[in-house]
Amino acid sequence: MLEVKNLHASIEGNEILKGIDLKINSGEVHAIMGPNGSGKSTLAQVLAGREEYEVTDGEVMYNGNNLLELSPEDRAREGIFLAFQYPIEIPGVSNTNLLKTALNEIRKYKGEEELDTFDFLALLKEKIKLVDLDQSFLKRSVNEGFSGGEKKRNEIFQLAVLSPKLAILDETDSGLDIDALKVVANGVNKLKTKDNATLVVTHYQRLLNYIVPDFVHVLHDGKIVKSGGKELALELEDIGYDWIKNGSPEVVK
């Protein structure tokens, strides 16, 4: 589904990603872990098409297309969804309005009919239950005045409505208490099918107790320094990230 080859990206002249290789197939859950400043969020943003980042080398193929040539909106229409680390507040724009416009633009892009209002509202009401948010959130302005946990749940709610092929969760767990974490993870797990994939970007192993990854990659200084199965996350939990800073990843068996 997604194949990243030797991806280099920089912002304002500072190179953040220094040669990432990553391959994600349908039905898989990948976790990217790493200390602060390792480039985890940058990778997520670059995949979503954030224009501030300049891709200086490498390529990203997504379902056979060159992803880097697509605008952010076309990436979303092709099925990429980024759950933001810091969801943006947009006063004056209701959640419903955002989702209706988004869903209809995606459908139009695919050559499908617009969803009628009745079916659309039914869809919203069904999906909002997944993340345990009250229906009153539908009418509220996007993320405005939401608590940290509500914002993250709202991201997963949007994910559920738009049902992308590749969901990228950027630190969706940070700042959440354990109950909210379970709600978010449960939402993500219920949406998992053999046709879609999830890329979980996280600092902590904790989330991976609930969203169990097939592959774990450790990112350090813009490069993936180690990849493994779900047990790698547990090892990291035990020994922390100091070993990579000391330049001896061999410590990990």
Next chain:
Amino acid sequence: MEKNITNFKEQFISYYRDFEDGLNGESTPELNCLRQKALETFNELPLPTTKDEEWRYTNISPLLKHNFSVASKESKLSKDQLSQYQFDKLRSHQLVFVNGNFSSEYSKLNNLPEGVIIGSLSNAIKNSPEIVEKHFGKYAGNEHQIFTALSTAYTKDGAFVYVPDGKVIEDSVHIIFITSKAKEKIITQPRNLFVAGKNSQLTIIEHFVSDNENIHFTNSVTEIFTDENATFDHIKLQEESKKSFHIARMEVDQERYSNFRSFSFSKGASIARNNFNSKFNDESSECTLNGLFLIENEQLFDAHTLIDHAKPHCNSHELYIGILDDQAKGVFNGKVLVRQDAQKTNAFQKNNNIILSDDALVNTKPQLEIFADDVKCSHGATIGQLDEEAKFYLKSRGIGEQNATAILLNAFATDVITPIKVDPVRKHIKNILSKRFKH
């Protein structure tokens, strides 16, 4: 330059005799006297320059370069042409003025409660002179106001609405002022008078349009009287040719417990200057002055407002929103005057602007002058750009550039759009916001 200014005044003074001769039933001794005095005032007053504090950021010399002919003949419109200015699904009484002249052919009224008058000022002068004389020229004085003096001198026609005590007009009154194609550059001077009796209620839409993109000049004066406990919703839509000049004044006189709500939308004219003033003559009244202007290229929009809290226990709310592109220029000068008597005043005023280009400019001056000591007042102004983070967020959900911009502009203007009570007008404004900007 000096020559141009002389010509500008000269043309109206020398033409005046012809204008007077052309008056029919609109000629009464009282009005003629007012007209004459106004012409003298017009002659005496200097034309404003940027050295005048009130015109500091609005240079009207481009207007003064032109010779305008006082339109005298009505132009024909096709029905189709008119329909593009009407709102679908709006039940309304419709008054149409073509090049300043009332058109009985295109105007239509639904059933009206007894005693309500909706029509032209020229008919009102003939048929209800006592009402006209009681209110006309009482609120919009000519002192220091050269364009009002010009309007008063050339008073001939405009919209006239009178609602007697206790009557409610359910359908909106939609007044279309259309400047139609003409060989010359024409000036139209609608002179409107709206009188709302005690406990009455009405909604008026003043809608200014051009059927061409030519140079013309609209000099409009509206006087409004809201008697005790009257509720008056006023909407002004200015969508004239982008080469035109639009100078407008609205004076509102509010009695006890009256509620006046105004929304002004402006997207036309190369120079649009609005003076909107409201005065509380008695206690416990409420006034809302909202506005939205949407300008591009080298357009200039100017709003000068004054809310005069002369009496206690009154509330005023004012919010002007500007969206500017290219080299457009916005001017906001909002004054709230709280006189010594006006205890327990609540006055809130704000001007928020969004600039979509590097070269657009806003001069904003919210002013509070408070002479009472037990009041709650606030004012403020902001100038900013479209939130790029928010835009990326929308795009990352699959929403394209144009829709993302439209959504954010609608959100920015939501505090002035949402309170518009006339649904088709609210949709019209939202639609314009959605379609206009392609950044």
